[in-house]
Amino acid sequence: MQMFINALATAAILAPAAVAFTLIFTxxxxxxxxxxxxxTVGAFAAWTLNAPLGLPLWAGGVGAMGVCAGAVALSxxxxxxxxxxxxxxxxxxxxxxxxFVIENxxxxxxxxxxxxxxxxxxxxxxxxxxxxPKETVWVISIxxxxxxxxxxxxxFTPIGRALRAVADNASLANVRGLPVPGVEAFGVIVAGALFxxxxxxxxxxxxxxxxxxxxxxxxxxxxxIVGGLGSPLGAAIGAVVIGLAEELTAAHFSPTYKxxxxxxxxxxxxxxxxxxxxxxxxxxx
Amino acid sequence: MTLLCLQNLRAGYGGxxxxxxxxxxxxxxxxxxxxxxxxxxKSTLLKxxxxxxxxxxxTLTLDERNLIPLTPAARAQAGAVFMPQxxxxxxxxxxxxxLSVSAWxxxxxxxxxxxxxxxLPTMRPYMHKRAGGLSGGQRQMVALGMAxxxxxxxxxxxEPTAGLSPLLVGEMLDVLRELxxxxxxxxxxxxxxxxxxxxxxxxxxxxxxxxxxxxxSAAVLAQEPDFGALFFGEAA
Numbered sequence: 001m002q003m004f005i006n007a008l009a010t011a012a013i014l015a016p017a018a019v020a021f022t023l024i025f026t027x028x029x030x031x032x033x034x035x036x037x038x039x040t041v042g043a044f045a046a047w048t049l050n051a052p053l054g055l056p057l058w059a060g061g062v063g064a065m066g067v068c069a070g071a072v073a074l075s076x077x078x079x080x081x082x083x084x085x086x087x088x089x090x091x092x093x094x095x096x097x098x099x100f101v102i103e104n105x106x107x108x109x110x111x112x113x114x115x116x117x118x119x120x121x122x123x124x125x126x127x128x129x130x131x132x133p134k135e136t137v138w139v140i141s142i143x144x145x146x147x148x149x150x151x152x153x154x155x156f157t158p159i160g161r162a163l164r165a166v167a168d169n170a171s172l173a174n175v176r177g178l179p180v181p182g183v184e185a186f187g188v189i190v191a192g193a194l195f196x197x198x199x200x201x202x203x204x205x206x207x208x209x210x211x212x213x214x215x216x217x218x219x220x221x222x223x224x225i226v227g228g229l230g231s232p233l234g235a236a237i238g239a240v241v242i243g244l245a246e247e248l249t250a251a252h253f254s255p256t257y258k259x260x261x262x263x264x265x266x267x268x269x270x271x272x273x274x275x276x277x278x279x280x281x282x283x284x285x
Numbered sequence: 286m287t288l289l290c291l292q293n294l295r296a297g298y299g300g301x302x303x304x305x306x307x308x309x310x311x312x313x314x315x316x317x318x319x320x321x322x323x324x325x326x327k328s329t330l331l332k333x334x335x336x337x338x339x340x341x342x343x344t345l346t347l348d349e350r351n352l353i354p355l356t357p358a359a360r361a362q363a364g365a366v367f368m369p370q371x372x373x374x375x376x377x378x379x380x381x382x383x384l385s386v387s388a389w390x391x392x393x394x395x396x397x398x399x400x401x402x403x404x405l406p407t408m409r410p411y412m413h414k415r416a417g418g419l420s421g422g423q424r425q426m427v428a429l430g431m432a433x434x435x436x437x438x439x440x441x442x443x444e445p446t447a448g449l450s451p452l453l454v455g456e457m458l459d460v461l462r463e464l465x466x467x468x469x470x471x472x473x474x475x476x477x478x479x480x481x482x483x484x485x486x487x488x489x490x491x492x493x494x495x496x497x498x499x500x501x502s503a504a505v506l507a508q509e510p511d512f513g514a515l516f517f518g519e520a521a
Contacts, residue, residue, distance in 0.1 A: 158385070158394075161378065165386045168375040175335055175369065176387045177361035177435055 001130055003247045009136045009205050010219075010243035011236075012143035017198035017216070018223035018235035019150055020191035026167035026230045027187045028084070030091035034075065035195065036217025037102030042068040042199020043208045044110055051118045060117070061142075061200040068196030069189045071102075076188045103213045115208040139205045146197055147236045150190065154232060163187050167230075218262035219246070226269050228276025237277055241265070288313050288471040289334070289365065289439045294343035296333030302341055303329045305495040311439055311471040316462055318486035318503055320479040326495035327475040328370065331441045334473070335367030336360045347438060362390075364438030370447050373428035376417030380408060380427050383416050387431040394434075401430045404464065422453040429460070439471035440464075446478055454478050458485045483507035 017039050024032045045067035050060035079098055083091055124131040154160035166173045166183045174180050202208070202216065209215075223242045227234025245265055246258045269276060289311040296304040303326045311317050319327045332338035334345060336357035345352045347365050355363060375383050384401060388394045402408055408426055411419060416427055425445055432440055442461065446454040458476070462485040465472045476482035483489055486503035499506065506512060 158389070161382050161386045162389060164378060164382075165375045168377045169372055171337075172369065172372060172375065173386075174357045175337060175361060175367045176389070176431060177358045177366075178386065178389045179358060 003251055004244075005130065005132055005136065007240065007243035007247040008140050010246055011223075011239040012140045012243075013198055013201045013205055014216075014219050014223050014242060015143050015147050015198075015236045015239035016150075016194040016201070017220040018227070018239050019147060019232045020194035020198075021220055021224045022227070022229055022232055022235040023163075023187055023191045023194075025224070027163070027184055028080065028091070030080075030088040030095070031221065031229075033092060033095040033217060033221070034099040034102060035220050036213040036215070037099040037106075038068055038072055038192065038195035039199045039202060039216045039220070040106055040210070040212045041071050041102060042196035043203045043212060044106055044115070044199070044210075045196065046200040046203055047115050047117060047208045051115065054118075057117055057119060057200075057204070061197065064200045065193040065196035068199065069192030072192030072195060073185065073188050076185075099213055099217065103210070107210050110210060112210055114210075115203075117203050117208070119204075135204050139201045142197070143201060146194065147232075150194065150232060151236075153190070159183070159186060163190075215259065218259070218266075222262035222265045222269075225266050226276055228278040231276070231278040234276055234278030241277075286312055288315075288348060289473065290344070290346045290349075291334070292344045294330070294333065294345055295341045296329060296338050297341060298329070298338055303338075303495050304333060306343065307490075307492070307495075307497055309473075309490060309497070311473055313438075313469040313471055314465055315488065316465045316472040316474065316486045318479070318482040318489040319473065319475045319492055320482065320489055321492035321498075325492040327492050328443050329495075330492070331367065331443050331473065331475055334360075334365055335441055337367065361435055361437075364436075365441065366432045366435045366437035366439070367441045368428050368432045368443060368445065370444040374416040374419075374424050374431065377415065379415055380412045380419075380430075383427055383431055384434050387434040397434050397436070401433045404433060404467070405430050405460065421448045422450070422457070425449065425453075425457060426460075429457075433464070437470060439473065442472060442474040442476075444475055444477055446476065446481075454481055458482060461485070480507060 017035055021032060021035045042064040046060040046064035049055045049063040050057050075098060079094060080091060083094060122134045124133050125137055154164055162178050162183045165178060166180055170180055202212065219242045223238035224235045226241050227238030242262065242265060246261045249257050249261050287310045291307055291309040293306045293308060294304060295302045295306055307330060319330065321327055329338050333340050336355060340353050347363055350363060352360050352363065352365060378386065384398050385394050388397050391397060405426055408430055411423060416424060419427065446457050449457060458481055461472055461474065464470055474482060483503040483506060488501065489503040489506050490497050491499040
């Protein structure tokens, strides 16, 4: 049971970023490997607002979502938009380069030391004999609410429907009168805010590490692939699968191998069910 | 009264003109068929009016409003609504969602949806299905419904019967004919089944190599003895 709670905590950190990753993929048809870099930006933005500036953590988290939304929008404007129409492989390579740039900017600004939020010490909560840190309960609750909120946004609101329509067929959306560039910009901002939220949750549950980039990027991408690229609900479920796989690996082998779980899961999914859990098969043209 | 007016319109995709100086007018309630052999520039002409292909010269007005500076989205909102030949529905959205999203920015979406489903009642049984799972005929009906959600003044329809069975071809063209009359809608239609289109259209233009080579009453054109042989390679 304890392992399941740990898995949920891991999933809670990964889920918003995995949903953001799949949102960008569905809108622009490329895998943005700078996901880990953006999560790191979120973690350090929240830390800056919380520890040095003394704001409460919730304000730090909201600020981090704003900072990350700005960072992702800026990267889209400066880096990716000029390359629209290039192949997904080209954009993937560009995103890897961008992730290294972000990682080094973070190191330059904040040094190589691991940071922690300024949080009061609290005792654990006890559920049916299980001792669960209050921070973990908060991390799981906030991630769940955020993921459900994004699902509701995409399903029940006009802008969410427009986002799905543009992701489905942007040229048709254009002739149907939808403001495609505005809808895409909205999607980018939502994705950025979700990266910022993941960054904040990483800092609460684990640590704020300048080397976080690839350690978080691989499981985030694995979660999105497991769920089926293009399905936000699938990405959230994929995050739970990755969380469980990481905890099982730590329990039965060694925590050292946790980092390899993402790679193994990606390989297995691509071999056994390339479309992921909730994705749909597409034919190569 | 003229709704859509083209004068000496030239258009293409950036590598030279495909449409060379077309004059055309569509009145409210009128169905005008654009016919001609493959590669004549019929679809390009529709796309130029919709803003998808580039207009390189001439004038293009809807209700005397110049459409040329407008984006495709703005032209749709102005009333010139394009129904593409293929990939004309959002496959991952339900039919209801497809209709709703096609009235972007409107406050009366539910009312418009009710109007469209009353005009196209065959859609009712599959309103909650994903558009990607529908048959070709059902998809074309949804695409037409989506175009109607914008309350168009003029509907630019590109080969609405492509891939449909012969029975559905007639049905689709009849629906368009009835819509033109019921909603005072101008319809400019490109149709591969030229004879079926001419039977329903009020007027027709024959386009060859991007130029109008013949125009007039659809019924009269359809009766011309050399019509099929000249323009469609049919045996005389």
